[in-house]
Amino acid sequence: MRPGDDLAALLPPLASDEIVVISHKVVSKAEGRLVDLAAIEATDEARALGKEDPRLAQVILDESAAIVAARDGIVICETRHGFVCANAGVDQSNVPGDDTVVVLPLDPDASARELRARLPERPGVIISDTFGRAWRVGQVEVAIGIAGVQALDDWRGRPDAEGRELAATELATADAIAAASELARAKDSREPVVVVSGLGRFVTEDDGPGAAALLRARSDDLFR
Amino acid sequence: MRPGDDLAALLPPLASDEIVVISHKVVSKAEGRLVDLAAIEATDEARALGKEDPRLAQVILDESAAIVAARDGIVICETRHGFVCANAGVDQSNVPGDDTVVVLPLDPDASARELRARLPERPGVIISDTFGRAWRVGQVEVAIGIAGVQALDDWRGRPDAEGRELAATELATADAIAAASELARAKDSREPVVVVSGLGRFVTEDDGPGAAALLRARSDDLFR
Numbered sequence: 001m002r003p004g005d006d007l008a009a010l011l012p013p014l015a016s017d018e019i020v021v022i023s024h025k026v027v028s029k030a031e032g033r034l035v036d037l038a039a040i041e042a043t044d045e046a047r048a049l050g051k052e053d054p055r056l057a058q059v060i061l062d063e064s065a066a067i068v069a070a071r072d073g074i075v076i077c078e079t080r081h082g083f084v085c086a087n088a089g090v091d092q093s094n095v096p097g098d099d100t101v102v103v104l105p106l107d108p109d110a111s112a113r114e115l116r117a118r119l120p121e122r123p124g125v126i127i128s129d130t131f132g133r134a135w136r137v138g139q140v141e142v143a144i145g146i147a148g149v150q151a152l153d154d155w156r157g158r159p160d161a162e163g164r165e166l167a168a169t170e171l172a173t174a175d176a177i178a179a180a181s182e183l184a185r186a187k188d189s190r191e192p193v194v195v196v197s198g199l200g201r202f203v204t205e206d207d208g209p210g211a212a213a214l215l216r217a218r219s220d221d222l223f224r
Numbered sequence: 225m226r227p228g229d230d231l232a233a234l235l236p237p238l239a240s241d242e243i244v245v246i247s248h249k250v251v252s253k254a255e256g257r258l259v260d261l262a263a264i265e266a267t268d269e270a271r272a273l274g275k276e277d278p279r280l281a282q283v284i285l286d287e288s289a290a291i292v293a294a295r296d297g298i299v300i301c302e303t304r305h306g307f308v309c310a311n312a313g314v315d316q317s318n319v320p321g322d323d324t325v326v327v328l329p330l331d332p333d334a335s336a337r338e339l340r341a342r343l344p345e346r347p348g349v350i351i352s353d354t355f356g357r358a359w360r361v362g363q364v365e366v367a368i369g370i371a372g373v374q375a376l377d378d379w380r381g382r383p384d385a386e387g388r389e390l391a392a393t394e395l396a397t398a399d400a401i402a403a404a405s406e407l408a409r410a411k412d413s414r415e416p417v418v419v420v421s422g423l424g425r426f427v428t429e430d431d432g433p434g435a436a437a438l439l440r441a442r443s444d445d446l447f448r
Contacts (some may be wrong), residue, residue: 069446076446084359093393130393134358134447135308137440138376138396140403142360152362169317169354171406172362179364180404182395183423199407216361222293222300223358223447 001192003032008118011193017200019124019149021181023192025091027111027127027145028102035059035090037099049075056090056101063088063103068224078224079104082215083144085131104129108145109210116147116207124149124203127211128178134223141182143174143211150174150202151213172214173202225416227256232342235417241424243348243373245405247416249315251335251351251369252326259283259314261323273299280314280325287312287327292448302448303328306439307368309355328353332369333434340371340431348373348427351435352402358447365406367398367435374398374426375437396438397426 001007007022007030014020028034042054043061050073051057057075061067064077068084077088081104089104105111105127112125119125127145132138143151155169181194218224225231231246231254238244252258266278267285274297275281281299285291288301292308301312305328313328329335329351336349343349351369356362367375379393405418442448 071446074446130395133396135440135445136366136396136399137438138394138399140396140400170362171354172357172360172364173407175360175362176364176403176406179400180407182400183397183404214361216359221359222295222298 001026001029003029003034005030008115011119012195014119014121014123014195015197016121016123017197017203018121019126019177019196019199019203020119021126021128021141021178021194021196022115024089024104024108024127024129024144025095025102026192027105027108027115031105031111033103033105034095035101035103037101049073051075056087056092059101059103060088060090063090066224081108081144082212083129083131084224085129089129089144105145109147109212110145112145112147112210113207122148122205124199126174126178126181128181130182140175141178143178143214146174146210146213147207148204149177149208150204151209151211153202174211175214177202225250225253227253227258229254232339235343236419238343238345238347238419239421240345240347241421241427242345243350243401243420243423243427244343245350245352245365245402245418245420246339248313248328248332248351248353248368249319249326250416251329251332251339255329255335257327257329258319259325259327261325273297275299280311280316283325283327284312284314287314290448305332305368306436307353307355308448309353313353313368329369333371333436334369336369336371336434337431346372346429348423350398350402350405352405354406364399365402367402367438370398370434370437371431372428373401373432374428375433375435377426398435399438401426 037055040055042058046058047054049057066078069076116125125147128141130139151174153171153173184194185191261279264279266282270282271278273281290302293300340349349371352365354363375398377395377397409415
Protein backbone atom coordinates (compact mmCIF):
# COMPACT_ATOMS: atom_id res chain seq x y z
CA MET A 1 0.00 0.00 0.00
CA ARG A 2 1.39 3.38 -1.06
CA PRO A 3 0.15 6.96 -0.77
CA GLY A 4 -2.70 7.49 -3.22
CA ASP A 5 -3.48 3.78 -3.63
CA ASP A 6 -7.17 3.01 -3.94
CA LEU A 7 -8.01 0.89 -0.91
CA ALA A 8 -11.62 0.29 -1.98
CA ALA A 9 -10.46 -1.31 -5.21
CA LEU A 10 -8.28 -3.76 -3.29
CA LEU A 11 -11.03 -5.13 -1.05
CA PRO A 12 -12.66 -8.49 -1.73
CA PRO A 13 -16.35 -8.56 -2.72
CA LEU A 14 -18.46 -7.68 0.32
CA ALA A 15 -22.12 -8.26 1.14
CA SER A 16 -24.31 -5.55 2.63
CA ASP A 17 -24.63 -7.43 5.92
CA GLU A 18 -20.90 -7.97 6.30
CA ILE A 19 -18.39 -5.85 8.19
CA VAL A 20 -14.92 -5.22 6.87
CA VAL A 21 -12.27 -4.55 9.52
CA ILE A 22 -9.20 -2.81 8.16
CA SER A 23 -5.96 -2.31 10.01
CA HIS A 24 -5.44 1.44 10.22
CA LYS A 25 -1.94 1.07 8.89
CA VAL A 26 -3.02 0.49 5.30
CA VAL A 27 -5.47 3.37 5.56
CA SER A 28 -2.73 5.63 6.89
CA LYS A 29 -0.38 4.52 4.12
CA ALA A 30 -3.00 5.10 1.40
CA GLU A 31 -3.62 8.55 2.87
CA GLY A 32 0.08 9.36 2.93
CA ARG A 33 0.20 9.57 6.71
CA LEU A 34 3.89 8.69 6.76
CA VAL A 35 6.56 10.71 8.48
CA ASP A 36 10.24 10.67 7.50
CA LEU A 37 12.22 10.85 10.71
CA ALA A 38 15.18 12.33 8.82
CA ALA A 39 13.16 15.53 8.50
CA ILE A 40 12.32 15.72 12.20
CA GLU A 41 14.26 17.73 14.75
CA ALA A 42 13.65 16.73 18.35
CA THR A 43 12.88 19.34 20.98
CA ASP A 44 13.98 19.08 24.60
CA GLU A 45 10.45 18.03 25.50
CA ALA A 46 10.76 15.08 23.10
CA ARG A 47 14.16 14.11 24.48
CA ALA A 48 12.70 14.09 27.99
CA LEU A 49 10.30 11.29 27.05
CA GLY A 50 13.18 8.80 27.17
CA LYS A 51 12.61 7.12 23.81
CA GLU A 52 15.61 5.54 22.10
CA ASP A 53 15.02 7.78 19.07
CA PRO A 54 14.11 11.35 20.17
CA ARG A 55 12.86 12.09 16.63
CA LEU A 56 10.21 9.39 17.12
CA ALA A 57 9.33 11.00 20.46
CA GLN A 58 8.90 14.29 18.62
CA VAL A 59 6.43 12.77 16.16
CA ILE A 60 4.54 11.29 19.12
CA LEU A 61 4.36 14.74 20.72
CA ASP A 62 3.22 16.27 17.44
CA GLU A 63 0.37 13.74 17.25
CA SER A 64 -0.69 14.28 20.86
CA ALA A 65 -3.12 16.69 22.46
CA ALA A 66 -1.76 15.68 25.88
CA ILE A 67 0.60 13.23 27.52
CA VAL A 68 -1.51 11.17 29.93
CA ALA A 69 1.38 9.29 31.55
CA ALA A 70 5.05 8.65 30.81
CA ARG A 71 7.66 6.49 32.49
CA ASP A 72 10.78 4.60 31.39
CA GLY A 73 10.19 5.41 27.74
CA ILE A 74 6.54 4.29 27.85
CA VAL A 75 4.38 7.18 26.72
CA ILE A 76 0.58 7.08 27.01
CA CYS A 77 -0.94 9.89 24.98
CA GLU A 78 -4.23 11.46 24.25
CA THR A 79 -4.19 11.87 20.48
CA ARG A 80 -5.63 14.86 18.68
CA HIS A 81 -8.72 12.71 17.98
CA GLY A 82 -9.15 11.93 21.69
CA PHE A 83 -7.89 8.33 21.70
CA VAL A 84 -5.75 7.38 24.68
CA CYS A 85 -3.03 4.97 23.59
CA ALA A 86 0.69 4.33 23.67
CA ASN A 87 2.86 6.55 21.44
CA ALA A 88 -0.18 8.39 20.05
CA GLY A 89 -0.55 5.52 17.60
CA VAL A 90 2.79 6.28 15.93
CA ASP A 91 4.18 2.99 14.68
CA GLN A 92 7.30 1.65 13.02
CA SER A 93 6.29 -2.00 12.55
CA ASN A 94 5.33 -3.30 9.11
CA VAL A 95 6.63 -0.10 7.53
CA PRO A 96 9.35 -0.26 4.87
CA GLY A 97 12.43 1.85 5.50
CA ASP A 98 14.25 2.44 8.78
CA ASP A 99 13.36 6.10 9.05
CA THR A 100 9.68 6.04 8.15
CA VAL A 101 6.90 5.91 10.70
CA VAL A 102 3.15 5.68 10.22
CA VAL A 103 0.80 7.99 12.09
CA LEU A 104 -2.95 7.58 12.55
CA PRO A 105 -5.33 8.84 9.86
CA LEU A 106 -6.25 12.49 10.39
CA ASP A 107 -9.93 11.58 10.85
CA PRO A 108 -10.44 7.80 10.95
CA ASP A 109 -14.24 8.12 11.04
CA ALA A 110 -14.10 10.20 7.86
CA SER A 111 -11.74 7.62 6.33
CA ALA A 112 -14.25 4.88 7.17
CA ARG A 113 -17.15 6.87 5.70
CA GLU A 114 -15.24 7.66 2.51
CA LEU A 115 -14.30 4.03 2.07
CA ARG A 116 -17.87 2.90 2.66
CA ALA A 117 -19.15 5.40 0.11
CA ARG A 118 -16.97 3.67 -2.48
CA LEU A 119 -18.39 0.21 -1.69
CA PRO A 120 -21.65 -0.32 -3.61
CA GLU A 121 -23.00 -2.93 -1.18
CA ARG A 122 -22.45 -0.54 1.76
CA PRO A 123 -21.10 -3.09 4.24
CA GLY A 124 -20.09 -1.94 7.70
CA VAL A 125 -16.56 -0.51 7.86
CA ILE A 126 -14.28 -0.54 10.90
CA ILE A 127 -10.75 0.84 10.92
CA SER A 128 -8.82 -0.76 13.77
CA ASP A 129 -5.65 -0.23 15.73
CA THR A 130 -3.89 -2.30 18.38
CA PHE A 131 -4.20 -0.68 21.82
CA GLY A 132 -2.82 -1.66 25.21
CA ARG A 133 -5.05 -1.44 28.23
CA ALA A 134 -4.70 0.04 31.68
CA TRP A 135 -4.31 -2.69 34.32
CA ARG A 136 -4.17 -5.62 31.91
CA VAL A 137 -1.19 -7.10 30.07
CA GLY A 138 -1.29 -7.36 26.31
CA GLN A 139 -3.02 -5.54 23.52
CA VAL A 140 -6.31 -5.89 21.73
CA GLU A 141 -7.59 -4.50 18.48
CA VAL A 142 -10.05 -1.62 18.91
CA ALA A 143 -12.18 0.43 16.53
CA ILE A 144 -10.73 3.88 15.77
CA GLY A 145 -12.88 4.60 12.72
CA ILE A 146 -16.40 3.36 12.04
CA ALA A 147 -19.00 3.80 9.31
CA GLY A 148 -22.27 1.90 9.32
CA VAL A 149 -21.59 -0.25 12.38
CA GLN A 150 -23.27 0.20 15.74
CA ALA A 151 -20.45 1.34 18.02
CA LEU A 152 -22.38 0.64 21.22
CA ASP A 153 -25.21 -1.73 22.04
CA ASP A 154 -27.03 0.11 24.77
CA TRP A 155 -28.91 -2.10 27.23
CA ARG A 156 -29.27 0.54 29.91
CA GLY A 157 -32.85 0.78 31.09
CA ARG A 158 -33.77 -2.47 29.37
CA PRO A 159 -34.69 -5.42 31.59
CA ASP A 160 -32.41 -8.37 32.25
CA ALA A 161 -33.68 -11.97 32.16
CA GLU A 162 -35.09 -11.51 35.68
CA GLY A 163 -36.93 -8.34 34.70
CA ARG A 164 -34.56 -6.07 36.64
CA GLU A 165 -33.33 -2.99 34.86
CA LEU A 166 -29.77 -3.35 33.57
CA ALA A 167 -27.81 -0.57 35.18
CA ALA A 168 -24.58 0.08 33.32
CA THR A 169 -24.62 -2.21 30.36
CA GLU A 170 -23.54 -0.54 27.19
CA LEU A 171 -21.56 -3.01 25.16
CA ALA A 172 -18.75 -1.71 22.97
CA THR A 173 -19.85 -3.77 19.98
CA ALA A 174 -17.46 -2.25 17.45
CA ASP A 175 -14.50 -2.84 19.76
CA ALA A 176 -15.56 -6.46 20.25
CA ILE A 177 -15.74 -6.90 16.48
CA ALA A 178 -12.30 -5.34 16.08
CA ALA A 179 -10.92 -7.62 18.80
CA ALA A 180 -12.48 -10.66 17.14
CA SER A 181 -10.97 -9.75 13.77
CA GLU A 182 -7.47 -10.11 15.19
CA LEU A 183 -8.13 -13.79 15.84
CA ALA A 184 -8.48 -14.41 12.09
CA ARG A 185 -4.91 -13.51 11.17
CA ALA A 186 -1.33 -13.36 12.39
CA LYS A 187 0.61 -10.14 13.03
CA ASP A 188 3.11 -10.94 10.28
CA SER A 189 0.57 -12.22 7.76
CA ARG A 190 0.30 -9.07 5.62
CA GLU A 191 -3.48 -9.51 5.81
CA PRO A 192 -4.72 -6.05 6.72
CA VAL A 193 -8.37 -6.83 6.02
CA VAL A 194 -10.76 -9.18 7.80
CA VAL A 195 -14.31 -9.74 6.61
CA VAL A 196 -16.78 -10.49 9.41
CA SER A 197 -20.01 -12.31 8.53
CA GLY A 198 -23.03 -13.09 10.68
CA LEU A 199 -23.21 -9.73 12.45
CA GLY A 200 -25.53 -7.97 10.02
CA ARG A 201 -27.69 -6.92 12.97
CA PHE A 202 -24.98 -4.40 13.88
CA VAL A 203 -24.73 -2.94 10.35
CA THR A 204 -26.66 0.32 10.01
CA GLU A 205 -28.05 2.15 6.99
CA ASP A 206 -26.63 5.48 8.20
CA ASP A 207 -22.92 5.81 8.75
CA GLY A 208 -23.68 6.82 12.36
CA PRO A 209 -21.53 8.71 14.86
CA GLY A 210 -18.43 6.61 14.24
CA ALA A 211 -15.76 5.70 16.75
CA ALA A 212 -16.19 9.17 18.25
CA ALA A 213 -19.03 7.54 20.23
CA LEU A 214 -16.45 5.34 21.96
CA LEU A 215 -14.39 8.24 23.28
CA ARG A 216 -14.96 8.89 26.95
CA ALA A 217 -15.14 12.62 27.61
CA ARG A 218 -12.37 13.94 29.84
CA SER A 219 -14.97 15.20 32.30
CA ASP A 220 -16.37 11.64 32.70
CA ASP A 221 -12.97 10.03 32.96
CA LEU A 222 -11.52 8.93 36.27
CA PHE A 223 -8.10 8.24 34.73
CA ARG A 224 -7.15 11.51 33.06
CA MET B 225 -28.01 -22.35 38.06
CA ARG B 226 -28.00 -22.91 41.83
CA PRO B 227 -25.26 -23.47 44.40
CA GLY B 228 -23.90 -26.99 44.00
CA ASP B 229 -25.20 -27.43 40.44
CA ASP B 230 -22.86 -29.35 38.15
CA LEU B 231 -21.85 -26.91 35.43
CA ALA B 232 -19.83 -29.47 33.47
CA ALA B 233 -22.91 -31.67 33.08
CA LEU B 234 -24.85 -28.78 31.57
CA LEU B 235 -22.39 -27.97 28.79
CA PRO B 236 -22.99 -29.08 25.21
CA PRO B 237 -20.62 -31.65 23.67
CA LEU B 238 -17.25 -30.01 23.04
CA ALA B 239 -14.34 -30.93 20.77
CA SER B 240 -10.75 -30.83 21.98
CA ASP B 241 -9.93 -27.94 19.64
CA GLU B 242 -12.87 -25.83 20.77
CA ILE B 243 -12.97 -23.16 23.45
CA VAL B 244 -15.93 -22.77 25.76
CA VAL B 245 -16.48 -19.25 27.09
CA ILE B 246 -18.64 -19.16 30.21
CA SER B 247 -20.09 -16.08 31.81
CA HIS B 248 -18.64 -15.93 35.32
CA LYS B 249 -22.10 -15.46 36.76
CA VAL B 250 -23.14 -19.08 36.31
CA VAL B 251 -19.80 -20.21 37.73
CA SER B 252 -20.27 -17.93 40.75
CA LYS B 253 -23.82 -19.20 41.23
CA ALA B 254 -22.74 -22.85 41.01
CA GLU B 255 -20.02 -22.10 43.55
CA GLY B 256 -22.46 -20.41 45.89
CA ARG B 257 -20.78 -17.02 45.53
CA LEU B 258 -24.00 -15.22 46.38
CA VAL B 259 -24.36 -12.62 49.09
CA ASP B 260 -27.64 -11.78 50.82
CA LEU B 261 -27.66 -8.03 51.36
CA ALA B 262 -30.11 -8.45 54.25
CA ALA B 263 -27.21 -9.92 56.25
CA ILE B 264 -24.83 -7.04 55.46
CA GLU B 265 -24.27 -4.03 57.67
CA ALA B 266 -22.68 -1.06 55.98
CA THR B 267 -19.72 0.71 57.54
CA ASP B 268 -19.08 4.43 57.22
CA GLU B 269 -16.46 3.67 54.60
CA ALA B 270 -19.11 1.93 52.51
CA ARG B 271 -21.59 4.80 52.93
CA ALA B 272 -18.92 7.21 51.73
CA LEU B 273 -18.78 5.48 48.35
CA GLY B 274 -22.09 7.09 47.41
CA LYS B 275 -23.92 4.00 46.19
CA GLU B 276 -27.71 3.99 46.37
CA ASP B 277 -27.55 0.88 48.58
CA PRO B 278 -24.73 1.15 51.15
CA ARG B 279 -24.96 -2.60 51.80
CA LEU B 280 -23.97 -3.18 48.17
CA ALA B 281 -21.08 -0.77 48.70
CA GLN B 282 -20.03 -2.83 51.70
CA VAL B 283 -19.93 -6.04 49.64
CA ILE B 284 -17.85 -4.19 47.03
CA LEU B 285 -15.41 -3.10 49.75
CA ASP B 286 -15.27 -6.65 51.12
CA GLU B 287 -14.34 -7.95 47.65
CA SER B 288 -11.68 -5.28 47.08
CA ALA B 289 -8.00 -5.18 47.89
CA ALA B 290 -7.99 -1.47 47.08
CA ILE B 291 -10.22 1.26 45.69
CA VAL B 292 -8.49 2.57 42.57
CA ALA B 293 -10.85 5.48 41.95
CA ALA B 294 -14.30 6.57 43.12
CA ARG B 295 -16.56 9.43 42.08
CA ASP B 296 -20.30 10.06 41.98
CA GLY B 297 -21.10 6.48 42.99
CA ILE B 298 -18.78 4.98 40.37
CA VAL B 299 -16.26 2.76 42.15
CA ILE B 300 -13.28 1.26 40.33
CA CYS B 301 -11.70 -1.43 42.47
CA GLU B 302 -8.76 -3.73 42.51
CA THR B 303 -10.26 -7.06 43.47
CA ARG B 304 -8.56 -9.54 45.77
CA HIS B 305 -7.51 -11.43 42.61
CA GLY B 306 -5.89 -8.30 41.14
CA PHE B 307 -8.52 -7.44 38.52
CA VAL B 308 -9.30 -3.75 38.17
CA CYS B 309 -12.98 -3.26 37.41
CA ALA B 310 -16.10 -1.43 38.49
CA ASN B 311 -17.73 -2.56 41.74
CA ALA B 312 -15.15 -5.34 42.25
CA GLY B 313 -17.27 -7.45 39.93
CA VAL B 314 -20.23 -7.45 42.33
CA ASP B 315 -23.37 -7.65 40.23
CA GLN B 316 -27.11 -7.58 40.68
CA SER B 317 -28.22 -8.19 37.10
CA ASN B 318 -29.61 -11.58 36.06
CA VAL B 319 -29.82 -12.61 39.71
CA PRO B 320 -33.16 -13.69 41.20
CA GLY B 321 -34.31 -11.86 44.31
CA ASP B 322 -33.97 -8.18 45.13
CA ASP B 323 -31.48 -8.62 47.93
CA THR B 324 -29.08 -11.13 46.39
CA VAL B 325 -25.86 -10.13 44.64
CA VAL B 326 -23.29 -12.28 42.85
CA VAL B 327 -19.60 -11.87 43.58
CA LEU B 328 -16.70 -13.17 41.48
CA PRO B 329 -15.48 -16.75 41.95
CA LEU B 330 -12.85 -16.97 44.69
CA ASP B 331 -10.24 -18.20 42.18
CA PRO B 332 -11.56 -18.08 38.61
CA ASP B 333 -8.44 -19.79 37.19
CA ALA B 334 -8.99 -22.68 39.59
CA SER B 335 -12.67 -22.76 38.59
CA ALA B 336 -11.64 -22.96 34.92
CA ARG B 337 -9.14 -25.75 35.64
CA GLU B 338 -11.65 -27.74 37.67
CA LEU B 339 -14.25 -27.43 34.96
CA ARG B 340 -11.77 -28.47 32.28
CA ALA B 341 -10.75 -31.50 34.32
CA ARG B 342 -14.37 -32.65 34.16
CA LEU B 343 -14.54 -32.35 30.34
CA PRO B 344 -13.12 -35.51 28.74
CA GLU B 345 -12.21 -33.79 25.46
CA ARG B 346 -10.23 -31.13 27.35
CA PRO B 347 -11.36 -28.10 25.31
CA GLY B 348 -10.07 -24.68 26.24
CA VAL B 349 -12.05 -23.01 29.03
CA ILE B 350 -12.47 -19.26 29.54
CA ILE B 351 -14.55 -17.72 32.32
CA SER B 352 -15.51 -14.19 31.33
CA ASP B 353 -16.83 -11.02 32.88
CA THR B 354 -17.96 -7.71 31.43
CA PHE B 355 -15.46 -4.94 32.18
CA GLY B 356 -15.49 -1.25 31.41
CA ARG B 357 -12.32 0.39 30.13
CA ALA B 358 -10.40 3.48 31.08
CA TRP B 359 -10.79 6.21 28.42
CA ARG B 360 -13.32 4.35 26.25
CA VAL B 361 -17.08 4.22 26.56
CA GLY B 362 -18.80 0.88 26.87
CA GLN B 363 -17.85 -2.53 28.14
CA VAL B 364 -16.28 -5.61 26.65
CA GLU B 365 -16.10 -9.19 27.83
CA VAL B 366 -12.68 -10.15 29.21
CA ALA B 367 -11.15 -13.40 30.46
CA ILE B 368 -11.00 -13.64 34.27
CA GLY B 369 -10.36 -17.40 34.42
CA ILE B 370 -8.54 -19.54 31.88
CA ALA B 371 -7.54 -23.19 31.54
CA GLY B 372 -5.90 -24.54 28.41
CA VAL B 373 -6.07 -21.36 26.34
CA GLN B 374 -3.09 -19.21 25.46
CA ALA B 375 -3.71 -15.97 27.36
CA LEU B 376 -1.14 -13.98 25.40
CA ASP B 377 0.29 -14.39 21.92
CA ASP B 378 3.76 -12.97 22.32
CA TRP B 379 5.27 -11.50 19.15
CA ARG B 380 7.98 -9.51 20.92
CA GLY B 381 11.33 -10.17 19.35
CA ARG B 382 9.77 -11.87 16.34
CA PRO B 383 10.10 -10.12 12.97
CA ASP B 384 7.27 -8.25 11.26
CA ALA B 385 6.53 -8.62 7.54
CA GLU B 386 9.40 -6.21 6.79
CA GLY B 387 11.84 -8.18 8.95
CA ARG B 388 11.93 -5.53 11.68
CA GLU B 389 11.60 -6.77 15.23
CA LEU B 390 8.14 -6.20 16.68
CA ALA B 391 8.62 -4.08 19.77
CA ALA B 392 5.62 -4.27 22.07
CA THR B 393 3.31 -6.74 20.46
CA GLU B 394 1.85 -9.16 22.92
CA LEU B 395 -1.71 -9.86 21.92
CA ALA B 396 -4.24 -10.59 24.64
CA THR B 397 -5.68 -13.58 22.81
CA ALA B 398 -7.93 -14.82 25.60
CA ASP B 399 -9.45 -11.36 26.03
CA ALA B 400 -10.09 -11.16 22.28
CA ILE B 401 -11.84 -14.54 22.40
CA ALA B 402 -13.92 -13.41 25.37
CA ALA B 403 -14.84 -10.19 23.54
CA ALA B 404 -15.79 -12.15 20.43
CA SER B 405 -18.01 -14.49 22.43
CA GLU B 406 -20.22 -11.60 23.43
CA LEU B 407 -21.14 -11.05 19.79
CA ALA B 408 -22.81 -14.46 19.67
CA ARG B 409 -25.55 -13.68 22.19
CA ALA B 410 -27.66 -10.96 23.74
CA LYS B 411 -27.36 -9.76 27.34
CA ASP B 412 -30.88 -10.97 28.16
CA SER B 413 -30.65 -14.26 26.29
CA ARG B 414 -29.95 -16.53 29.29
CA GLU B 415 -27.17 -18.08 27.19
CA PRO B 416 -24.20 -18.13 29.57
CA VAL B 417 -22.08 -20.36 27.38
CA VAL B 418 -20.54 -19.71 23.96
CA VAL B 419 -18.60 -22.37 22.07
CA VAL B 420 -15.81 -20.98 19.87
CA SER B 421 -14.58 -23.12 16.99
CA GLY B 422 -11.68 -22.55 14.61
CA LEU B 423 -9.19 -21.33 17.22
CA GLY B 424 -7.66 -24.68 18.14
CA ARG B 425 -4.21 -23.15 17.65
CA PHE B 426 -4.72 -21.29 20.94
CA VAL B 427 -5.79 -24.40 22.89
CA THR B 428 -2.95 -25.84 24.96
CA GLU B 429 -2.37 -29.28 26.43
CA ASP B 430 -1.39 -27.82 29.81
CA ASP B 431 -3.84 -25.64 31.67
CA GLY B 432 -1.21 -22.88 31.66
CA PRO B 433 -0.88 -19.82 33.91
CA GLY B 434 -4.50 -18.77 33.50
CA ALA B 435 -5.87 -15.25 33.50
CA ALA B 436 -3.26 -14.38 36.12
CA ALA B 437 -0.96 -13.84 33.12
CA LEU B 438 -3.20 -10.95 32.06
CA LEU B 439 -2.86 -9.04 35.32
CA ARG B 440 -0.49 -6.12 35.07
CA ALA B 441 1.65 -5.89 38.19
CA ARG B 442 1.13 -2.73 40.22
CA SER B 443 4.79 -1.87 39.80
CA ASP B 444 4.41 -1.89 35.99
CA ASP B 445 1.15 0.01 36.02
CA LEU B 446 0.99 3.71 35.18
CA PHE B 447 -2.63 3.97 36.32
CA ARG B 448 -2.59 2.70 39.89
